[in-house]
Amino acid sequence: MWRTDKGGWSAGRRVPARLVAVGPVLRDVALWLLLSGVGLVWFLENDTASSALLDVVVPALVLAVAVPGSRKHPGAALLAVNGLCALGLVQGTSPANPYLLALAVSSYLLGAGSATTRTSLLAFGGSIAADLALCAALRVPLVWWFYVVTMVPAALLLPWLVGRYRQARAALVRDGWQRAMSLEQRQRAVAEEARLRERTRIAADMHDSLGHELSLIALRAGALELEPDLSDRHRADLTELRTAVSDAMDNLRDTIGVLRESTDPVSTAPTAESVEDLVHRAATSGVEVSLVREGAAPSLAPLVDRAVYRVVQESLTNATKHAPGSRVEVRIRHEAGVTEVRVVNSAPPGAASAGRGRRPTPGNRGLTGMRERVAVIGGTLRAGPRGDGFEVRATVPDRVSADRSHAAGGPARATGSASTRQLAVAQRRARLRFAAAFVVPAGVALTALPAAVVFAYQLSTCVLRPGVYESLRVGQERAEIQRRLPDRHFPYPTDDMRAAPRPSGATCAFYRSNGNLLEEVDVYRLCYAGSRLVAKDVLPGRSDGS
Structure with a gap:
């Protein structure tokens, strides 16, 4: 049986399912060993009276269950391993x-x-x-308590924070790639x-232009008859000939009609309208617009003429929509x-809207349509900010050649979408978890370090040398003898030390x-x-009296 692994180093390859299943088992065995x-090694290097059963065999059996069990029940595995630590x-x-x-x-x-x-917090608390x-x-000595409130929390919190950061980082990368692929697919679909x-608009324009030419041909043929x-x-x-021309007109009209019905309705100006008429109509609507022609106007091909008209029309639409009131x-x-x-x-007037005239709305399909319109006739189109405003520049040949380029510009990069916002949230969470990986240890250190310093100071200043x-x-x-004694007494004698027999009426100090x-x-x-020393004793520090 074979399986394609898409997420790891074997992406795109077919790997045996048995190999995929053996990987975690090998990891668990290696970790257990x-x-x-x-x-x-600890048991062999330390000369203790402990038994091999409690220090080696039982822990090995517990780890044999806890290591693979950490995949499905990590909290229970943590509690089981903590039981091994409690043996100390x-x-x-x-x-x-x-x-x-x-x-x-x-x-x-x-x-x-x-x-x-x-x-996780419940497992730590437990x-x-x-x-x-x-x-x-067990009424253990103070050192045992200090170990439990410092070393055990450090072993729990610090590795957990590292694991949480790694998990968040992996999720961020995985989600980022998924969102990137989704955005690319969406952009391709929009484009x-x-x-x-x-x-379809080009086809409609050609219908109007060719329909007019075919009508003239049919009229001429009818006159010659x-x-x-x-x-x-x-x-x-x-x-x-007149019948064939009429049939061709009907077929063209039916074909363009189907294309128009299969697309969203769009508002376009009549094909007979020129650029001058379009600019005049925009000016009468309140747009502050001017038109300047340079050079002798040649006789443009119908597709080129409609492309020029389309660029001016879409640019005026974008300017009035995204930069209202601009020149x-x-x-x-x-x-x-x-x-x-x-x-x-x-730029549009007013400081509040100063940035609105710099670029079209993300995902706007007008620029993509203009690029397609210009590209199919072998032209180029560039659009982008210019100063505080926006500029659209198209260069088209006066005549459409057979070897024209069809390279249209790609879709604009999508920004401000829901996927982008979700990615930003994921990045912020990853940064917070990364910061927590340093803040929490620092907080633990700031809490435990002063206590450890005070504890060490107390123990080191109450030492009476054997000599x-x-x-x-x-x-x-x-x-x-007071001049030869330490400055401080030992403040933490055990209950057994305090209960040891002493001379009647005597007060005792411990070192x-x-x-x-x-x-x-x-x-x-x-x-x-x-004022006299009446007794001196050596009390064993171990609770078992050894």
Whole structure:
């Protein structure tokens, strides 16, 4: 069985469906081997009393289910992997374990997938709540709590934001290409419709022109039939000629009638109207328009004459529609077998509408029709802003040649459409998500960093060196030994340390035995009765008493 993959590197190729299905399986196997391998290496490199069953076998089985399950149920997979991270909380050595990497990978897959923000936040909240509840139930030391409120949220939020940005970026690219293709198809359809409408107008113009010529031929043939000195054979030929001309006129009229019925009705001026008549009619309607002819006016071919008329007509229509109140100048120059038509309009009066005369409305079919009309007779047309106004310039030959070019200008670029607005919204969302990928980590850092600094300062300023501790003697005056003690007491002794037996009536101070901030260390206790040291003890820092 074969399948055509249109979205990846094999676009346009036929690839086996089995290969398409094997790809995700290979990815899941590779990811499972990586995450499980990290846990195995951690177990082998750390000399702990933990069992291989809990630290290697059980996590490998959980990952074997969670990794492929992240495709359809990423939230549940994240909660399962968070359970592996919670195993570190029940250990006495350190809250950290290698499966924090697996939690970060699961969070990334959650963000890069189709899960909603609400589902993701619920999964994050459930994971952190479960970890905090476990800390409270086990009554773990302070370092364990600090790990849960800093490292676990960082492993959840940061990869998820990266995944969300990647998913938004991929969706933006995919939607952008789809909208671009849709716009191209729509533009081609609009341009083709405009060309067909213009060709129908050309056919109608030719009907009027050829109909007039054929009518004259038929009239001439009818007059010749009445000549008395014609022979019967010649008279019969003229009758046959007049009948053929009449039939041709009827066929032409029927054909053009069908073309006119198949298109939208358009308002056009009578074909007998000249450019001068058109400009005069526009001026009497209130348009400030002037006409200037340069050079001797030649006898133009009917198609060329109608093309000149059409350019002036459409340009006047666009000027009155998009720049009302502007001045319009029509300049027609005849030179060396070529006729150049220039129609320039100024900016409309008033600051509020100053930009309206610069270009036609996006998607306007008038320019496409003019280009088609000019191109079919071998001419060229250019249209664009000129100063504060707009200019249309057409150059056409006085006579239509057999090798004329049919290259018409393409449709104008569509702007301001619904697809463009949707693309702008998608781009704005992508930028916001990209910004969030930096803002959220910065917010987490600004929240956690001060707490970490204060915590580190407290732990580092309450360290009593072992040599100093060994030099202290029971019975010494407190004032004598105070100069050798740290400035601060250890502020977070466990409940077991506080409950340890002490001399009656004595007050005790606690000090850490070294400056390691990430491990539970032994704590020194000094007890005073009055002004004398009455007891000193070493209390184990681990909750299991080891």
